[in-house]
Amino acid sequence: MPRTRAELKAELQVEAERLIEAMLHWTEQTEAPDLTAIEDQVLTLRQQFGEKLAEAAVERQATAAPLTVRCPQCGRPMHQKKKRQRRRVESRVGEIPLKRAYYYCDHCQVGLFPPGLAIAGGGPRVE
Ligand SMILES: [Zn+2]
Known part of the structure; x- marks a missing residue:
């Protein structure tokens, strides 16, 4: 919550x-x-x-996360692949915890984690 x-x-x-x-x-x-x-x-x-x-x-x-996440490549609605995950991500302002859902487009085989960051292929990877 x-x-x-x-x-x-x-x-x-x-x-x-x-x-x-x-x-x-x-x-x-x-x-x-x-x-x-x-x-x-x-x-x-x-x-x-x-x-x-x-x-x-x-x-x-x-x-404020949107309910419908659309694929940045094809525009199709993406589905939530996993429950919200908590991970610590190294950022320019230090290590921060991200607890976000991971969305996936079956057509393009592209995932978003968090929404707004495109990850090509494979699993969640945030840089
Ligand atoms: Zn797509």
Whole structure:
């Protein structure tokens, strides 16, 4: 069951608070850090928050998923091949969990996972 907008927002606010607290704690514990150390710390925290944001965006998108998915190649309706799968996907903002249905076109033998990402042949592969 996807979380509501308000639940997601509250969760992101808690995460932001946690990261801010972690940053402040780090500054108190780290004596005279150089720019590289500051960069490393900020990038680590940014990475964590980025993953949370991406996760929330994916979840919101799943809520609004269309009921009929059409094949991007032939336009025929695709069928849901498997129940929703949960997998962790490496993205530019870090590793995020995707829990999406996998759709398949028997005519073109093309799958979509998640909708919008075409995967030629074989099984689900997300890059
Ligand atoms: Zn097709």
